[in-house]
Amino acid sequence: MPSNNLEPQESIQRRGYVADFLGTCVQPPSLEPDIQSDAVLWEGKEFIPYTHFSLSMSKSRHFARWVAWNIDGDGMKLISRAGLSFSKDPRLPAEFQVGNELYSGNRLDRGHLARRADLLWGELPEAQQANRDSFFYSNITPQMDDFNQSSQNGIWGRLEDALYEDVDVENLRVNVIAGPVFRTDDRMYRGVALPSEYWKMLVFQDQGVLKARVFLLTQDLDQLRAILALDEFRVYQITLSELQERTQLLFPPVLDLACAMPAMRVFSERQPLESADDITW
Template structure:
């Protein structure tokens, strides 16, 4: 194409070469809400999911948010997972997901986060917490984990994970390396071996959490994984990741963060969530019960994980 030098530039004639870079910077106040009726029929987390091993949804001891519409109780049921919310923190206390590796699917990621209409908007943090900073909307139930079943069920699970009730503020570094690798390992192992897994995830709430935009940003997160091994042995393990260093200035500057394998005893002590039914199947907890000494192992690679 030959340049027509008689066509001088005007702002009106200029075109954008991509999406408006400012379009998504400030989204607070524009978030959609999924109505309570749209969740009708969701079964949520299944306690009998692991063959021969019933694991009831652990109940937090206090500060829970009851549903305001769409049914009674404190359990927000989604496709293949459930969430219990903190009343004071406006964030999930615990999430519980079932993974069926034999029915796992891959579906396209979506980008829109929504409020859950079974609660008031004031019960859950939306984009007012995430606009214009380095905080990620960190999935507590990893997006890929509950995506299994029929194509329709998989698509429903995918969309369900993008509700603010399933989100905690996380710095970008927390979603990388060992923590992400651990989640990848759990899902890929389930897919390859066509096995079933139950996963519980949540934040460690503490008195010294970072005060930011009227919220308290948790400094660490926990995960409890339950499986039945190939020889029929029930196995439960717990993990911790902190984001203390990343939160120091609340801006993304990459630095090493720490991921640990810990005992389920330690998760219970810090969160007041009752996982006592899993303690007999957690080697770390059993070691602590026998020795009276806390056991914490830093995970520098997936080869360090013990199940």
């Protein structure tokens, strides 16, 4: 039976993303100098900790630039989301967070960046707090309903599951770093610039070797006005250099080798992933 998560708030310290979770230190990305002043600071720091994840917020875009989280596949709990609601993080200025005003009366989902199910591990009180923390709007971005909803069974929602199915992940432990791509031509909607691309990096140990794989999702936001859409999003496997160029984020040197891939065609000639079988792990 799912465990009840409706107890009062625990006072568990929010440690956030743990860099040495895999035995090799993998720091989250840092901002290029040109955008460092855009970071929302918490206690003077850019990295904002939650339970099992951390993130960096953008003042100008009001969404997280990146979210980094740890997954302990051996310690997962089954916890209901019943009774939980989305809310702004009271530790952060409300004006830098987008709330429910963006999502009512349209096809936009409140999409978790750090996937809720990934965070529900550890001792039960800790897992329950991670469950609640995942519903802060700082961990939410607008995502078209058909790629965010698990019922769609798309590649994007199954990346972590596909990794566990296809790779002998050491100790069932994975780091994930993900976020939106902020473009100058992103569509404005209700006063908010909507990201049209999202990225995700999976970092893991495979037979003692640190590996990382990067993925990009593009969504067609013109479908906000459509009743039926046949091709609203695509998922691509990309390189670390392509990710850094898109995001203005700086990733630690340890990921240069971990992300090494066979030669890939230029992005404009690359085919989207049709199924998880197309992923190069």
